[in-house]
Amino acid sequence: MSEDVNTQHAEAMRALKAERDALMETKTLEKGLLLVHTGDGKGKSSAGFGMVARSLGWGMQVGVVQFIKGKWKTGERLFFSRFPDQVRYRVMGEGFTWDTQDRERDIAAARAAWEESKAMIADPTLDFVLLDEINIALRYDYLDIDEVVEVLKARPNDKHVCLTGRNAKPQLLEIADLVTEMTLVKHPFEQGFKAQRGVEF
Amino acid sequence: MSEDVNTQHAEAMRALKAERDALMETKTLEKGLLLVHTGDGKGKSSAGFGMVARSLGWGMQVGVVQFIKGKWKTGERLFFSRFPDQVRYRVMGEGFTWDTQDRERDIAAARAAWEESKAMIADPTLDFVLLDEINIALRYDYLDIDEVVEVLKARPNDKHVCLTGRNAKPQLLEIADLVTEMTLVKHPFEQGFKAQRGVEF
Known part of the structure; x- marks a missing residue:
């Protein structure tokens, strides 16, 4: 050279x-940022869990509410449940809506998850809160978007909150500090691959 | 209702x-998937680290090579270094290229990181390998894309490999199983915010 x-x-x-x-x-x-990961590509929840890992590295306290995963065994839950001193981890859903086939039960589960979320958002001891797949619950109007916006806007000044899931409501994008759209360019499902441990859950 | x-x-x-x-x-x-996270939005590395967490939850063995972060203290390194039995973690860069201002040294660092990556890709005891920001090294032609493609194609059949960084080379997209483009919709830098612990690093 x-x-x-x-x-x-x-x-x-x-x-x-x-x-x-x-x-x-x-x-x-x-200041605490409001982040939204949306779009039909992969990586919305994964990026949220990557932020959980980063926050734990800095000694922060983290709250996680999973709105959809239900009783599924997932790698993220198996892993982050190992750190009860740093992570408050709640899985409130009862599975995907096409599994329960019971709208009333889905609504009750979503509202219970939201109650837990509100407590975490208001709790000054938590530095970062991940509301995984909350956008799905909002999309089906299981939660009131106006109430969610109001609670998010009233959060403590230094609290980061990340919301994930496709079809984020415009009212959320409006108040977010950072919005990333994950766009599907190529997906292994198209090629006949199963969802796999470590990658998809 | x-x-x-x-x-x-x-x-x-x-x-x-x-x-x-x-x-x-x-x-x-x-089968082991080849995943690429690219685009100018946030979440490319975070999503890779989320997959690391998921894999650890399933008891898998993970390798991580960071091509760019250099001697930076990052939340991801602080956290995942806590698990030496499950994670082989290498930070090979010497910082961003505009920090070193020394092309020869950058090339040497990128090649050393690539040697480490090759060993991890070939090692049958590792289930998942994350090559964080390798796309930057490829973009500057510090690594030979043809060699990288060849090594990735020859990996063990059940090994997942994830490559991150903007401006992914077309040759990589060609052989990838899953490609996600992270698109910037709204970024806090635009509003004068600093990069913050837990969120950006």
Whole structure:
């Protein structure tokens, strides 16, 4: 590799770093963020659980409510239940709605999960709260979106809350600080693969 | 709520479940998946670390190579380093390229990380390998994409490998089983917020 390429590279990187440093100086605010992971691609819940892991690494206290997974045995529950001193983990759903086939029961389960969520959102000892698949419950109008928005807006100033699930309501996107849409580009189901441990659950 | 609504709901859900069960019967294949998280949105690495947590929950053995984070203290490293019996964790980068400003050193670091990755991909005792931000090293051509493709294609049949980072090479998308594009809808940087513990690192 010629010396020129390396010199040019160093110059370009110095310019990039100067630009980035200047940008970073404008980023001075810190507060609890409201994050939404939506879209029809994979990774919405996984990214939420990755944030749980990061938070635990920093010694934070975390709350998790799973709205849909029900009595399923999942890798995330098996793992994070190992840390009861740092993680308050609640699985409130009774399974997917097409499994229960009982609307009244689904509504009761969703509302019980929401009661638990409200307590976690208000609890000043929790730094981060993950409401996994709450968007599904909102989509079916099992929860009142106006109440959810109101509770989220009234959360303690330094609390991060992450909401996952496809078809996020526009009212949520409106108040969110960070919204990521996970877009499906290629999915193994298309090729006949089963959902697999570690990857899908 | 009238009885009718609930009866209709139960019928609709029975139909949905029948449809889903029929679909699931066609999904019979199991093999190690090649997953790519790309795009300019958040959650690419987080979703990879969520899969690490899930895998650990199932008692799997996991390998992680971080190509870019360098000597940064991150929540993910602080956390997953707690489980040396289940996680082989290597941070090989020396920081972002605009920090080092030294192309030769970046290339050497990327190649050392790739050597470690190759060993993990070939190691039959590891069930899941996360190559975090490898796409950045590939984008700068610090690694040879043809060699990376060849090594990934030759991996043990039951091994899951996840590659993250924006600007994934088309050759990778071509051989991947699952590709998710994380799309930025709204980012707190736009509003002046700093990168924060637990959320960004």
